Amino acid sequence: PSQFAVFGHPIAHSLSPRIHQAFARQCDIALEYRTIDAAPVDFAAAVHGFFAAGGAGANVTLPHKGAAFALAGERSEAATRAGTANVLSRLPDGRLAAHNTDGAGLVRDLTERHRVDLRGHDALMLGAGGAARAVAWSLLDAGVQTLTIVNRTPETADALADAIGEPARVHTRYWDDLANLGSYDLIVNATSAGVLGGGLKLPMSLVGARALCYDLAYGAAAIDFVAWAKAAKARYAWDGLGMLVEQAAEAFELWHGRRPDTEPVYQALRAAV
Numbered sequence: 001p002s003q004f005a006v007f008g009h010p011i012a013h014s015l016s017p018r019i020h021q022a023f024a025r026q027c028d029i030a031l032e033y034r035t036i037d038a039a040p041v042d043f044a045a046a047v048h049g050f051f052a053a054g055g056a057g058a059n060v061t062l063p064h065k066g067a068a069f070a071l072a073g074e075r076s077e078a079a080t081r082a083g084t085a086n087v088l089s090r091l092p093d094g095r096l097a098a099h100n101t102d103g104a105g106l107v108r109d110l111t112e113r114h115r116v117d118l119r120g121h122d123a124l125m126l127g128a129g130g131a132a133r134a135v136a137w138s139l140l141d142a143g144v145q146t147l148t149i150v151n152r153t154p155e156t157a158d159a160l161a162d163a164i165g166e167p168a169r170v171h172t173r174y175w176d177d178l179a180n181l182g183s184y185d186l187i188v189n190a191t192s193a194g195v196l197g198g199g200l201k202l203p204m205s206l207v208g209a210r211a212l213c214y215d216l217a218y219g220a221a222a223i224d225f226v227a228w229a230k231a232a233k234a235r236y237a238w239d240g241l242g243m244l245v246e247q248a249a250e251a252f253e254l255w256h257g258r259r260p261d262t263e264p265v266y267q268a269l270r271a272a273v
C-alpha cells in the first residue's frame, strides 16, 4: 500500500491517521498512514527521507508548516498566500509540491456542514500568524463583506492586510481597542493562545446578535474561546474539529482524486474528543 504520514512536534495525539484511514476504508483504497515526530532541526531531512523511501504524501502540522512551504519545489496558490503548507505531495519528477487546505477546510465546514452563508458577514479575525494567513483569503472568497484583523502585535496584522490588498474590505485595529470596536457577525479565533494555554480576555461586546464564533483549534485548546462565545450569547460557538476533518478531506482528494464523505468521520471524532 502507498505510504502517507503526518509530521509534527509533538504529533503523538494527532487525529490525522484515524481520519485518513477512515476515508481510505470508505473509498476502498489501501494505504498506510503514520505519525512522524521530527524536531524542527530534523524536519527537512525527515521529509526528504520519507519521500525518498517511497512516501506518496504527507500532512504537516505545528511547528513545521512554514518549513514545509519553504522546502517545496512547487506551491499552490493557497500555500503561497498563506506562506505555509499543511500538505506535501510528490511530483512525478521527484520534487515536492506544497498545498494549504486549511482555508478551504474552514469554509467547507462553515458552509456545507453548518450551512452558514458567509456572504455579507462582517468578520473579525483574532490573530495574524500562520493559521490566520491560511484562512483569511478563503473567508473573503466565500463572500465575507468586511474582514477586521486584530493582532497583539499590530505590525503583523498590517502586513497581512497589506498582503491581501483589498483596503475597502480589510481593516486592522488594535488589540487594546477590542472593547471599542462594536460587534461582528463572524469572529474567528486564529490565535494560538488556547494551544499555548494562555487565556484571552475578550470583551463580550464583540459578539453580535447573530454572531458565529469559531476557533480554528479544537478540543482542549478551544475550550476557553467557545465558553466565552457561549457566555456572550453567540448564536453559534464552534471549535475547529470540522475544519480538521475537512482540510484532511481536501488533502485526500488531492492525493487520491476522490472526495470522502466527511460526516460519519466527523461524528465519530466528535463523540470521542
Ligand code: ATR
Pocket (backbone or CB within 6 Å): 126, 127, 128, 129, 130, 131, 132, 151, 152, 153, 156, 190, 191, 192, 193, 196, 198, 199, 200
Ligand atoms: P499559528 O501557526 O498557530 O498561527 P503563529 O504563526 O505563531 O502560530 O501565530 C500565533 C498567533 O497567535 C499570533 O497572531 C499571535 O500574536 P502575536 O503575533 O502578537 O505573537 C497570537 N497569540 C498567541 N498567544 C497570544 C495571546 N496570549 N494573546 C493574544 N494573541 C496571541
